[in-house]
Amino acid sequence: MADASSSASSSPLAELPAAIVGSTGVARAYGNTFSEQRALTAGTALVDLSHRGVIQLSGPERLSWLDSLLSQRLDSLKVGQSSEALLLDPHGHLQHAMRILEDGENTWLLVDEGRAPALTAWLIKMRFMKQVEIVDRSEELATIGYFADSIPEPLQPLVLNHTGTPVVWQDTWNQVSEGGWQYSADHPASHWNYAEAVLPREALTTLAQAVAAGDVILAGTDALEALRIAAWRPRITTEADENALPHEFDWLRSAVHLNKGCYRGQETVAKVHNLGHPPRRLVFLSLDGVAEVLPETGDPVMDGENEVGHITAAARHYEEGMVALAILKRNTSVDAMLSVHSQGEVIPATQVVIVPPEAGRTANVPRLPRLGAVKRES
Template identity: 35%
Template sequence: VEDHWIQTELGDATYLDTEPWRGEALLTYLRKMVFWADVAIEPADLAVLSLLGPRLADDGVLGLLGLGSLPAENTAAPLADGGFVRRMSGPGIELDLVVPRSQAAGWLDRLTAAGVRRAGVWAYEAHRVVGLRPRLGVDTDERTIPHEVGWIGSAVHLDKGCYRGQETVARVHNLGKPPRMLVLLHLDGSTDRPAPGDPVLAGARAVGRLGTVVDHVDLGPVALALLKRGLPADTALTTGGENQVPAVIDADSLPAADITGAGRLAVERLRGGAR
């Protein structure tokens, strides 16, 4: 995986929201891909304010946003003074307020006056981690393929092309299984926190890499990790640098049982002599 973004369609414009360190490279690449279409690709000086919780459906908050009701999941609505509000998918209510950066401070003040409580980015990161939502470059590495991190369907379309890596995506989907899986780890909180990129060990054997590490208000220290696929949930794990930190896989975060792809079924039928 080289790039990942949140894409929002609004009127005649398409907005791509990606990691800051990938913005310039993605902009350069997309400009090279303009052939026949009448399209302009430009950076947008926008800030993202993420809003979480059931009170976002209150009349006071909706009125401030100029909405009569919550948008449907994965849709967006324009804001009167520029920018837009989009609703993210998932349990609960999550909205992104995407506004001109010069207006961000004013929006924070108005939201606070409407009863929305401010929280730091650590609170959002904890919400993201327990939702198994990886970040490019933190929870992924140079070997990550979309199947490992749950981006098939939501970020990669199997019926569209062409794009770099399409052959690998199709081959794994139809014939094989991804070599790793994204899981939630519970960490021992009695020692120093490990860091993203630290190896995850089963005994002396490396079985994966650590991603985002956060402290959750209910679950304590948790982390995302890419582990060898098929690793049992009760495997004793450690991670960290000089001070090894015990870790336990959250069994509920394990991916669903593998479904044999259509290509593999066809191969098995041929090998078995079926027609």
């Protein structure tokens, strides 16, 4: 797994007096995380994500080449269109997740912290004779997150724009992408209007000055994390491990096209979706608010005396209280009385199903008897 640290330079937004800076070098909060969550959902706050990576692809064959490598249909991506895709290993396990935007001359890949160098190196290795140029721009460019259907006014003059199309990725998580698959009929992300804008890194100083003047409101990454968890939105840095399959995280919803041509790991994706079941499943947990302890990544989730999974991310939400995402064994009952063990505390947890135990096996192919098997009389 990638190192969580960032190679990018320190952000001026993390040097503001109110900033509470985390290990990634950006602010986790600027004061009250609940008010920051409200400001984000209202579309009045920005969140500094300058620790994350930005990769630029250019050249006439970039989209068809990407389409051959990644899980999403990309060869027909239109100018200004956003998408999401996964890089899988030959066995279908997650290696990278990319937020993708096309501006007509370049395809932009936005990735989680610490992941750009390894992904860039792999893409360059796989270029062969294709007319594609790949450059890690993370040292020069920074990402700012926000919730709105259009670019907030303070960002408009700062957003990278060389082609007439602003480099702004609009998350597609609020609906099932073409060729995708959703497990839950009642999904909380229908109003999820999250976006990420790419700026020259020196523009962060301009934003910091606007914050000092009272013209811009900032929220920390803790506020964004709480909203992400409540929307069931997976992130590779927190949810995935070396055994992760897209099906386990509801990622077929936005990042996998089930009917596109060949790509690495496709056989496993198709086999699990049509004939098998993902071995684990992501769930949303509503945690007992009496406990003061906030669970940490990796804390065990218990069904009685049996460990059935672990926490991937937890936060305090401004409306829903203490919430978490967890990955459980597939056959864990949806009615199980779960608890989270953290820092000596036992925290009761109510499970909300994201990926059901019966996920997969959509082909409904009857199982054939084994050769030589004896049919027993009833």
